[in-house]
Amino acid sequence: MNLLTSINMALRNIRANKTRAFLTMLGIIIGVSSVIVLVAIGQGSSKSVADSVNSLGTNLITVNIMNTDTPYTMDDIGQVQKVYGVKSISPVLTGRVTVQNGSTSTQVALTGTNADYLTTRQLSVGDGRFISTIDDQYRQKEVVLGSQVAQTLFGSASPVNQSVLINGNRYNVIGVLNTKGGSMGQSSDQSVFIPFSTAQRLLQTTHITQFYAQADNQQDVNIAMAGIQRAVGQVYSNTDDYTVINQQDVMNAMDSVTQTMTMLLGGIAGISLLVGGIGIMNIMFVSVTERTREIGIRKAIGAKRRDILLQFLIESTVLSMIGGLCGVAIGLLAGWIYTTVTGGLAVYSITVIVFAFLFSALIGIIFGVFPANKASKLSPIEALRFE
Amino acid sequence: MTETMISLKKIEKTYKMGQNTVHALDHVSLSIEEGDFVSIVGPSGSGKSTLMNTMGCLDHPDSGEYVLGGSHVDSLKDWQLADIRNQKIGFIFQNFNLLGKLTALENVELPLIYRGTKAKERREQAMASLAQVGIEERAEHLPNQLSGGQQQRVAIARALVGQPSILLADEPTGALDSRTSEEIMDLLIALNKEGRTIILITHDLHVARKAKRTVSISDGKLYEGEHVL
Incomplete structure (x- = not known):
């Protein structure tokens, strides 16, 4: 059949x-x-x-310091700056704060960082300007708002040159970031940014727990990573005390x-x-x-x-x-x-x-x-x- | 004058029914010539169904010798028996046993499908076979659209289509009224006149007497003539 x-x-x-x-x-x-x-x-x-993940740029290297006994200092950051292939470095201090404008207040993530942060994280300013090196040097009480924070506190009005209260201290708003969208619970839209030195005082810490480094180009990411690992390794002998990861690792x-x-x-x-x-x-x-x-x-x-x-x-x-x-x-x-x-x-x-x-x-x-x-x-x- | 179509020698078949052993066939010997028309009569339980199954190559005898159309079939494997059934035997059943979902024509085509005949030839042969039993105009009807007599004609056409050596008819008129029974018997007689070997199994003497020769079976033993009835 x-x-x-x-x-x-x-x-x-x-x-x-x-x-x-x-x-x-x-x-x-x-x-x-x-x-x-x-x-x-x-x-x-x-x-x-x-x-x-890719929108953060493939040249980004993230370093986390887990050891809280031995502080990682700005001098140590300076050593990393000299590593071959590293274009820029942004140390960050993070915390949660209350930001208030008049009767409106909101809980947001605060990031204390330097002027290079804008390029390392590939952000852009929509209104006003970002933190400058001088702001950092003089511990200026100035703040850059994420787009959503600005929307919450000021509505459609421009917040630039207005002031807000962060944990009760008055800060000048110098700029607002463009909307970027975010991933994994970290959105720049819902954060505020202040100079690194100011943040050290506000959060009452000198420890650097995290910093971002931007490699010169994609080819140099691995070389830069190895260099950073060596530089951080001179401070902490135990490799469990720190991690150095790039976007590829995050992606993997x-x-x-x-x-x-x-x-x-x-x-x-x-x-x-x-x-x-x-x-x-x-x-x-x-x-x-x-x-x-x-x-x-x-x-x-x-x-x-x-x-x-x-x-x-x-x-x-x-x-x-x-x-x-x-x-x-x-x-x-x-x-x-x-x-x-x-x-x-x-x-x-x-x-x-x-x-x-x-x-x-x-x-x-x-x-x-x-x-x-x-x-x-x-x-x-x-x-x-x-x- | 003619050669032997069927030769049964000392066929034995027993069944176990609980404690008892039943001799369904007890050293049965029978010889049927080509072109003969033999009726086998016997009451129910006499062993005629077992004889029919054995002759129809549906069942193996326990012992004995069975030669069908020149070939020994008592020792063949199941798949070989399937081929014998397909090529040498045409079955006609009491309740027609047509496939309800297939048209009359498709029912008649079935044996040729298992033989591997090409579709076009198959159709032609099946139509010719339907014409032979006088029912070609009902080729596209389903069995439930046909009367009992018509269904039995389709079943006979199916039995004929493969040009088998013998036709095995098991109570072919059992489910029909007397008038259609006559017609079906006339058809079988006509087919026999054309040279077909026909074996008719029945309990009805009136039907059995239409055959050229009658043998009777009782308690597994075979007798020539209307011995037991």
């Missing part, structure tokens, strides 16, 4: 039981479409994280997180695909019992075991492949709805789509084998006697 005739026969049987066929396929449809959608959303969010870390998430989502969807396969097996078993007499007739007129096996196997495979196709269509549709409704990013991968489809076909074969085998082993005499 040739394959085309078999497929034709399988399609007829499926068409004869439309509702049942649809319900059987539902598991596969849900499985395939959720694999496609969830992986697309996972990869989409991974891409948007990568984009936001984020990648592994989103990859795990994508795998997890794909795994859950894969399980539903498996459950769908069990549904197919179930129905095929029912179908074999229902059609015992048909199997007997076919065997009596000359069908071999192989013919019966193939017939049921093809039927379950055709069933799951139709389910797979529907699943692909619904998956693409659902992804489209997701992107239009939430504005999120969904990245489709042809590999995943093809894989999900082939996997559904494979499931049809695997879970079709047992019922088909049962059918093929029926004795023709018993089967003909079956009512």
Whole structure:
């Protein structure tokens, strides 16, 4: 019996039981479409994280000092400044403060830093100016507001040359940053910036816990990193006391997180695909019992075991492949709805789509084998006697 | 005059029913010539179904020798028996046993599908077979759109389509009224006149007497003539 005739026969049987066929396929449809959608959303969010990390610039090197016993000083920063490949350095002090304008107040993150911060973090000033080196030298009580902070405290009015109270001290607003958007809970839009020396006094600390360095260019990032590591290593002998990471490291870390998430989502969807396969097996078993007499007739007129096996196997495979196709269509549709409704990013991968489809076909074969085998082993005499 | 189509020698078949062993076939020997029309009569439980299954290559005998059209079939494997059924035997059943989802034509085509005949030839042969039993105008009908007599004609067409050596009819008129029974019997007689070997299994003596030769079976033993009835 040739394959085309078999497929034709399988399609007829499926068409004869439309509702049942649809319900059987539902598991596969849900499985395939959720694999496609969830992986697309996972990869989409991974891409948007990568984009936001990249927006900080690929030349950025971040140094964190974890040792609080031995302070890292401005002199030590000066040593790092001399490292080959380092263009600029911005030490930062961070804390949470209350900023008040008249009766409006808000809790924001405060960053004490220097003039180079603007270039190291690739920010831009929308109104007024950023902190200058002189401000830092003279411990000027001046503040630059993030766009959202300015919006909260001053509404649509320009805050430049106005004053705000930071933890009760009066600071002059010298500028407002452009909206940048942020990632991982750190948004410059919701921060305020004051000169580094002023921040040391405000936060009552001389410790530098973090600084950013900008490499000359992308090629020199690794050389600069090695140099910085050596310079910081002269202060702290224990490598656990500090970390030096570049954007690539951050990206890799984020990648592994989103990859795990994508795998997890794909795994859950894969399980539903498996459950769908069990549904197919179930129905095929029912179908074999229902059609015992048909199997007997076919065997009596000359069908071999192989013919019966193939017939049921093809039927379950055709069933799951139709389910797979529907699943692909619904998956693409659902992804489209997701992107239009939430504005999120969904990245489709042809590999995943093809894989999900082939996997559904494979499931049809695997879970079709047992019922088909049962059918093929029926004795023709018993089967003909079956009512 | 003609050669032997079926030769059964000392066929034995036993079943275990609980504690008892039932001799469904007890050293049955039977020889049927080509072109013969033999009816096998016997009450239910006499072993005629087992004899039919054995002759139809649906079942293996426990012992004995069975030669069908020159080939020993008692020792063949299941897949070889399937080929024999497909090529040498045409089955006609009491309840027609047509596939309900297939049209009359497709039902008749089935044996040829398992034989691997090409679609076009298959269609032509199936149509010719339907014409032979006089029902070609119903080719596209489903079995449930046909009367009992028409369904049995389709079943006979299906049995004929593969040009088998023998036709095995198991109570072919059992589910039909007397008038359609007559028609079906007339059809079988006509087919026999064309040279087909027919074996008819029935419990109805009236039907059995239409055959050229009658053998009877009782408690697994075979007798020539209407021995037991």
